[in-house]
Amino acid sequence: MAPCKHMTRLLCKQIDGDITAEEQHHLDEHLTSCEQCAAAAESLRLMKKQLRQLPVVRVSDEFHIILRDRIRKSRIGYGAAKIEFPLLPRWTYIPAAGVALAVVALLLRPYLSQTDERPFSTRGTAVAEYLNDAAPEQVHYVIEDNPDSIMLSRDDSGRMRTDSTHTPRESAIGQRAGAVQVSF
Amino acid sequence: MNTAKTAKTAVSEPSDEQLIQRFQDGDLYAFEMIVHRYKNQLTNFVFNFLGNRIDAEDVVQETFLRVYKNKHRYKQIAKFSTWIYTIASNLAKTELRRRKRRKLFSISQLGFEDKDYDIPDSAFSPEKVIEEDFKGREIREEINKLPEKFREVVVLRDVQEFSYEEISRILHIPIGTVKSRANRGRLRLQKQLAHLLAK
Incomplete structure (x- = not known):
């Protein structure tokens, strides 16, 4: 049932619907004289129809629940506003974190350096x-x-x-x- | 009249690009609509590609998660469908590679007991449903036997009905290569499905 090699391209163009009139004429002429190609053309057409009509698979009932959970776990928060820092460019995050740590250390210093004052x-x-x-x-x-x-x-x-x-x-x-x- | 109808449609059915724009502006309901619009078609695409429904849903969820986290990376120069299918396709390929590494050979987990097939047949007949179900399953199994590079193109072209240009953009390969792979993939699949197509 394999078509003639030089007809393959035209057969596929035909089922894609972008074959020119001249190509169609050439193909038709060939199909009248070649049983193999005629059978292949019919088979390809049927296959294309069946592929288009494949049963539709629907997502499971849990799909949305799992998706929401995955989004929530990704620490973005599904259904909640995303917290963003538009005023700070990305490169400032590490220096800003350093400064914040230094401030916290300064604030905690009196407590951290407290020693036993007894004689x-x-x-x-x-x-x-x-x-x-x-x-x-x-x-x-x-x-x-x-x-x-x-x-x-x-x-x-x-x-x-x-x-x-x-x-x-x-x-x-x-x-x-x-x-x-x-x-x- | 037509204009009014069009305007009404535009209001009730925003385009994908409008939805992602709204989501980029912070409208979470727009994201919900994107999920609703794409969940089944992406699951079909990935399921036809991977042949396993649980893995397909997992990949599709990961796809939506990526869209959620990287919404600002989407630029209006490309169609949204191209963008989301590219993400899904890449994730599906990663899943295939992971399977190969683990030497897991999976077959479809859909059985007759599954109720999630939606048969587009108005003249309902139980026998016909079973027959269609069986045929669909067999076709999917044969698609799954195609080499990866042919499978993705055949699924995108003949099942999902994307244009060659869109497939080229989704897979990042030239149109000529897409067409060539589609032709070769079809001929292989036709050979594999010969027993079904002859009936």
Whole structure:
């Protein structure tokens, strides 16, 4: 049923409806003498008709719900006004974010830099009491050469107390037996 | 009289280009109308291309999502239908590539139990419906066997009835190539459907 090779183009032009009168005449002449091409022409015409009449597929009932959900999830907001910044060009977003962060940091600075204002000895006593009251496995010592840390030593009964004779700044770790430097 | 009728039609049925313009201006109802207007024809196009209904709906939803997110990229120099079909076509091709990578060979998931076929037949007859349904399914399966480059052109030309110029713009290939692929695709499909066409 394959048409003659040189007639293929004309057969397709015919079913597209853009064949010229001269081409149509040439094709008709050929079709009267070529059964194969005549059959192919009829078959192509029928196929084109069937393709045009293919059953229409309709979207499912959930189509709109899923679409709305996808649009909402894309963080744009379906049914809601889109928030835009028309006054700011795109390239300013990163510097603007930097400036905003700096402002926030400045505002939070007093709270962030707040330190324990209690006298060193009082703070040290509280720490010593905490260590004495806590179960041994709950006590964690962080030993470091830090001016804010507290020097503690054990008394004769084995309890922790502040070591006022030795400040962290003056000491080297492990230099004084029985003293530990603690920071929290 | 005719002018009045035309004006009335223009008011009740805005063109695609008017709708996208309104949507670009922030009218979300215009987007709803675009979805309503294109959802079934795009699903048909993608379904004929992919052969799987669930994937087709997924691609069409992604197409609308892209339209929603990129509405400002559409310029009035092109027809809206060309633009949206280009998006759908590209997404459908991406889906095909993804399938090939995963070596998934899908066949149509539409069965007789599906109720979503709309048979354009005024003289309703259950036997005829079943016959048409079966024939339609078989034709779709055969379309699906065509090589991708022929399939997309045959579907756009003979099922969706786009002009060669529009197909050329949608697929970004020269008109000559479109025509050549349409001709070759048709002849292949004709050979594949010989048993149906002979009945």
